Amino acid sequence: MTVEQVAGVPGITIDSYRAEDLADAVAFQDSLWRGGTEGGTRYFHWKYRDNPHLDHRYVVVAREGGRVVGMVGVFGSLWEHEGRTYALPCLTDTIVAPEHRGGPLFLAMIDEVVKRLAADGVPWLLDFGDQGAAPAMLMAGWTQIGPWGQAVVEREEALFERRPWPELPAVRGARSGAVVRAVSTPDAEAMADLVRRLPHGSGIRAVRDAEYFRWRAANPLARYFHLEAGDDTMRGFLIGHRSAVDPDDAHTPTTVVDCEAATDDVFADLVAFALEHLPGRELLMWTRDLGPERVGILRSLGARLQEPTHRFTEDLYLPNLMIRTTGATPCAPAPELMRSPGFWNVHGVSGRAWR
Numbered sequence: 001m002t003v004e005q006v007a008g009v010p011g012i013t014i015d016s017y018r019a020e021d022l023a024d025a026v027a028f029q030d031s032l033w034r035g036g037t038e039g040g041t042r043y044f045h046w047k048y049r050d051n052p053h054l055d056h057r058y059v060v061v062a063r064e065g066g067r068v069v070g071m072v073g074v075f076g077s078l079w080e081h082e083g084r085t086y087a088l089p090c091l092t093d094t095i096v097a098p099e100h101r102g103g104p105l106f107l108a109m110i111d112e113v114v115k116r117l118a119a120d121g122v123p124w125l126l127d128f129g130d131q132g133a134a135p136a137m138l139m140a141g142w143t144q145i146g147p148w149g150q151a152v153v154e155r156e157e158a159l160f161e162r163r164p165w166p167e168l169p170a171v172r173g174a175r176s177g178a179v180v181r182a183v184s185t186p187d188a189e190a191m192a193d194l195v196r197r198l199p200h201g202s203g204i205r206a207v208r209d210a211e212y213f214r215w216r217a218a219n220p221l222a223r224y225f226h227l228e229a230g231d232d233t234m235r236g237f238l239i240g241h242r243s244a245v246d247p248d249d250a251h252t253p254t255t256v257v258d259c260e261a262a263t264d265d266v267f268a269d270l271v272a273f274a275l276e277h278l279p280g281r282e283l284l285m286w287t288r289d290l291g292p293e294r295v296g297i298l299r300s301l302g303a304r305l306q307e308p309t310h311r312f313t314e315d316l317y318l319p320n321l322m323i324r325t326t327g328a329t330p331c332a333p334a335p336e337l338m339r340s341p342g343f344w345n346v347h348g349v350s351g352r353a354w355r
Helices: 019-033 036-048 105-119 131-139 188-197 210-217 264-277 292-300
Strands: 012-016 060-064 067-081 084-096 124-127 150-159 179-183 204-206 222-230 234-243 254-261 280-286 304-306 322-325
Touching: 012 067, 012 105, 019 036, 019 060, 019 067, 019 084, 036 067, 060 105, 067 105, 084 105, 105 124, 105 131, 131 322, 150 292, 179 264, 188 210, 188 234, 188 254, 210 222, 222 264, 234 264, 254 264, 264 280, 264 292, 292 304
Parallel strands: 084 124, 254 280
Antiparallel strands: 012 060, 060 067, 067 084, 067 204, 124 322, 150 280, 150 304, 179 222, 222 234, 234 254
16 A cells, blocks of 8 residues: 655645545545435445456546545456456545646545556556546656447436336237347346357457456445347346436436347347336437447337447537556557457447446
8 A cells, every 4th residue: 555645735645545535535435326324335335346357456536635536546447358357446436626627636545446457467557437537647658548329218208117027017029029128137148148148259358257247236225127029048138237326317327238039029028028127217229339230220219329429529428438558568468459449349248337
């Protein structure tokens, strides 16, 4: 553990998160998490203690006169390429006290995380966050992999969850004939098996095994809406997400954070069921790694496609990935591949999947 002074801001120190920081960290993050003391504490433990790939060792806290004025979280994600797996840390929950926004503290905390990762031989840091900080991050040495498009369905009025999700009646899909059902507890093993059976191209992609599916479903500040398709064997699944602290008529979107289907027809039946029943005013789904047939299905079901304009102010809220080398000697994949947008397959990954 080391304590770093922030250049240009006398009196501020950046230090490793310690167990005795928990109450202060949860209180400081409440403007972002909005879970209160109990919900925020459970969320912190879920993200930084129970994560299957990394504990809280790279979380840093900035203090001024003993008061928390900044925090950067880092959690673990697992990726695979050509039969090898890579644990890659992800930046998250970056927050700065109002009086220090626009100053050097934000980048200083990230630089401290990068330095600690490099000392441990970890070569990369990822960030799936919003793009507001992208210009500053690009100037600090980050590489932008996005932004990319998403499908949007906007309702005139919010749809409310009128009955518990698993009580929705199952239907037989109009296109595939597969039974589509809402479930309360996802079958993590069957989902992981389906992911393994389906092709996903040659790029690097997130590992979605049973352990990952169970961990994600345990997020205490999320509401998940699980759909399964198939009779004896799972032929597809879809996972919708809403913040657990937002009512159904809030302006925060409901996001399809994952969807796998053995055929285009199964995909269509899952999405049709989701659009009919998922609560909320606006529904989002990433389209970056969907084939043209499935993008066409989304259009036919009433979705509008939001594509990047490559103008920062207009693309501000589109999904994005930023990566940064720490300077540690990289293992495979090669750095030139990691910096190539076409190398990344983010199918089944959504920033909201890890919130």
